[in-house]
Amino acid sequence: YEWKHHNNFELKEILEEIQRKCPLITNVYTLSMPSVRGVPLYVIEFSSNPGFHQLYVPEFKYIANMHGNEVLGREMLLKLADYMCEKYNEGDPLMKKLIHSTRIHLLPSMNPDGWQVATDSGGQDFLIGRKNNNSIDLNRNFPDLDRIAFINEDTSAENNNHLLPLVDRLSQPLQPETKAVIRWIMSTPFVLSANLHGGDLVANYPYDESKTGALTEYSISPDDHTFRHLAQAYSTHHADMANANREGCGFDGYNFGKQGGITNGAAWYSIDGGMQDFNYLSSNDFEITIEMGCEKYPKADKLSHEWERNKEALIYFMWQAHIGVKGQIRDAVSGQPIANAIVHVRNVTDGRHDEILHDVTSVHGGDYFRLLTPGEYEITAYQEGYIPKTQQVTVTNPAYEEAQRVDFDLPPLLPVRVPSDGAGNPDYEQFQYEENSKSLRKKW
Numbered sequence: 001y002e003w004k005h006h007n008n009f010e011l012k013e014i015l016e017e018i019q020r021k022c023p024l025i026t027n028v029y030t031l032s033m034p035s036v037r038g039v040p041l042y043v044i045e046f047s048s049n050p051g052f053h054q055l056y057v058p059e060f061k062y063i064a065n066m067h068g069n070e071v072l073g074r075e076m077l078l079k080l081a082d083y084m085c086e087k088y089n090e091g092d093p094l095m096k097k098l099i100h101s102t103r104i105h106l107l108p109s110m111n112p113d114g115w116q117v118a119t120d121s122g123g124q125d126f127l128i129g130r131k132n133n134n135s136i137d138l139n140r141n142f143p144d145l146d147r148i149a150f151i152n153e154d155t156s157a158e159n160n161n162h163l164l165p166l167v168d169r170l171s172q173p174l175q176p177e178t179k180a181v182i183r184w185i186m187s188t189p190f191v192l193s194a195n196l197h198g199g200d201l202v203a204n205y206p207y208d209e210s211k212t213g214a215l216t217e218y219s220i221s222p223d224d225h226t227f228r229h230l231a232q233a234y235s236t237h238h239a240d241m242a243n244a245n246r247e248g249c250g251f252d253g254y255n256f257g258k259q260g261g262i263t264n265g266a267a268w269y270s271i272d273g274g275m276q277d278f279n280y281l282s283s284n285d286f287e288i289t290i291e292m293g294c295e296k297y298p299k300a301d302k303l304s305h306e307w308e309r310n311k312e313a314l315i316y317f318m319w320q321a322h323i324g325v326k327g328q329i330r331d332a333v334s335g336q337p338i339a340n341a342i343v344h345v346r347n348v349t350d351g352r353h354d355e356i357l358h359d360v361t362s363v364h365g366g367d368y369f370r371l372l373t374p375g376e377y378e379i380t381a382y383q384e385g386y387i388p389k390t391q392q393v394t395v396t397n398p399a400y401e402e403a404q405r406v407d408f409d410l411p412p413l414l415p416v417r418v419p420s421d422g423a424g425n426p427d428y429e430q431f432q433y434e435e436n437s438k439s440l441r442k443k444w
Contacts, residue, residue: 001082003303005071005119008039008112014078015044015108022085025099027051031107031180036133039112041180044081047103054103055328056405058191058321058369061105061285062314063181066138066195066275068114069129070296073196075303077108080314094400101402102321105188110177111138123297126199132175139195140273141178143167145281146209147272153357160222161359164282171273181275182282189363190285192321192371194234195275200249200291201241202256203231208265208274208289219266222358223286228262229373230320231288235261237316239309249294265289284360286371323397324372325406329362329381332409337366341383341410348392349375369403379406386410 006014019026027050031041045051053059062080064073084104087095098104109115111132118129131137145163152159159166164186174182205227207219221227235241242261248254256263265276279287293306329341341362347354362368362381370379372395382388389408396404 001079003075003079003307004300005075005123005303006078007119008109008116011074011078011108011112012040012042015042015081018044018081018085022046022088025050025088026085032183033176033180035111035113035177036175037113037116041107041110041112041177043105043107045103045105046081046084046099048100053189053364055365055367056326056402057101057103058326058403059103059105059189060318060321061107061188061190061193062196063107063110063193063275064196065109065111065115067130067197067296068111068116068132069118069123069125069127070198071115071118071123072198072292072295072298072303072306073290074108074115076196076292076307076310076314077106079303079307080311081106081108083311097400098315098318102318104318105190110181118297126296132177134175136172136175138175138177139275140271141172141175142182142273142275142278143170143174143282144209144272146207146277149281150211160357161284162282162361182278185279185283185285189369190279190283191369192230192318193279193285193287194317195287195289197289197291198293198296200256201238201246201261201293202268202291203234203241203262204265204268204276204289204291205231205262206265206277206280206288208270208277209272210266210270214266214270216269217266218264219270220264221280222356223280223371224264226324226371226373227286227288229323230286230317230371231262232260233320234288234290234313234317237313241313249291280358284363284369319400320371321369322401322403324370324395324403325377325379325393326367326369326403327405327407328366329368329383329408329410330366331386332411337364338362338383338386338410339364339366341366341368341381341386341408343368343370344380344382345370345372346378346380347375348378373397381408381410383410386412 015028019028027045034040064077113133114129121128148163206221210217240246243257276287276289279285329338342359344359345356380390
């Protein structure tokens with residue numbers, strides 16, 4: 001593997017070469033739209049059955065180079081793909097287990113146009129190449145679902161997930177790169193993902209947007225405890241992201257290692273229209289943002305060293321797609337899977353009764369994935385037309401193991417017969433009398 005800054009054509013060549021080396025477990029594809037300048041957005045997928053979602057197999061993604069002048073993630077994902085193929089072909093048991101139990105998608109460059117501008121200008125400017133070819137910051141271009149979520153929280157509205165249909169206006173036109181990623185998110189049942197940036201050294205978790213409009217404040221999500229775990233899963237497996245004694249980055253030199261190498265997004269600085277929160281609030285996907293290093297465009301001779309610093313964290317984070325529980329929701333009579341069923345969780349660890357006000361839904365085959373940290377939980381599955389069911393579960397999350405199975409068989413509600421009068425019209429008074437009579441008979 002040659003360490004260098006690969007151009008947009010070489011990026012495609014590397015992915016295709018990896019597919020030739022590992023044809024049974026990889027698939028190279030492009031998102032539905034290219035960049036503004038027509039450069040395809042290439043993805044390489046690793047799976048035991050490339051091209052297809054499999055029952056009980058969580059979907060994971062890494063996206064890099066969203067800001068065109070932040071290039072470390074781009075090169076790290078190219079090397080990660082090469083490394084995964086190499087270790088699989090060597091028969092590495094842990095890599096084979098990861099690929100056989102997880103469908104993994106790697107998008108090395110979301111902003112190839114910005115990369116080209118940054119590279120052509122020498123790669124050393126803090127801003128040149130950051131935006132796409134329409135001069136739009138892609139990490140401010142996603143629909144702002146945070147505002148909807150915050151209003152729903154304030155008004156105790158039931159809807160706390162999959163909020164995209166509630167968007168009635170946009171602050172700016174969606175860019176082709178943004179549209180392509182939104183379509184990808186909406187069509188693929190991702191469970192976990194990370195957005196790789198550069199310019200600091202920290203794992204950032206939702207919410208990215210403050211609730212009061214303040215420039216900085218801790219903006220807590222319903223899954224704050226799980227998100228903190230996910231961020232620490234990366235930071236503590238990085239060479240020194242969580243090191244309290246290392247040097248900091250940036251003009252003020254602050255060292256996020258003093259707080260374990262992690263930060264709440266809005267507690268650092270608030271943004272709206274970010275991809276991280278969009279994933280969480282539009283789908284079942286839990287996403288964090290990883291700032292991989294102080295330099296946005298490091299020299300090519302530093303890339304190998306950065307790989308060694310990030311390699312363990314990149315791989316360990318993918319395993320986090322297996323924390324919590326997974327299962328299938330079925331019709332108890334027919335055995336058919338139920339898609340779009342709601343999975344609600346209550347944390348009952350140590351006597352608490354905390355509702356986690358962010359639900360996930362079952363996907364095409366009725367399977368669902370719910371990321372959780374160790375503890376005791378009551379998990380309820382429900383769907384219109386069925387009787388809900390609740391199970392109490394102890395989550396332990398042993399390392400490098402798949403999530404425990406918790407399936408639900410929901411009994412369908414019986415159809416209600418409303419009697420009619422002599423003219424064929426519904427007789428609701430007679431129906432109410434019959435229902436009251438049934439209720440009395442049950443009591444006796």
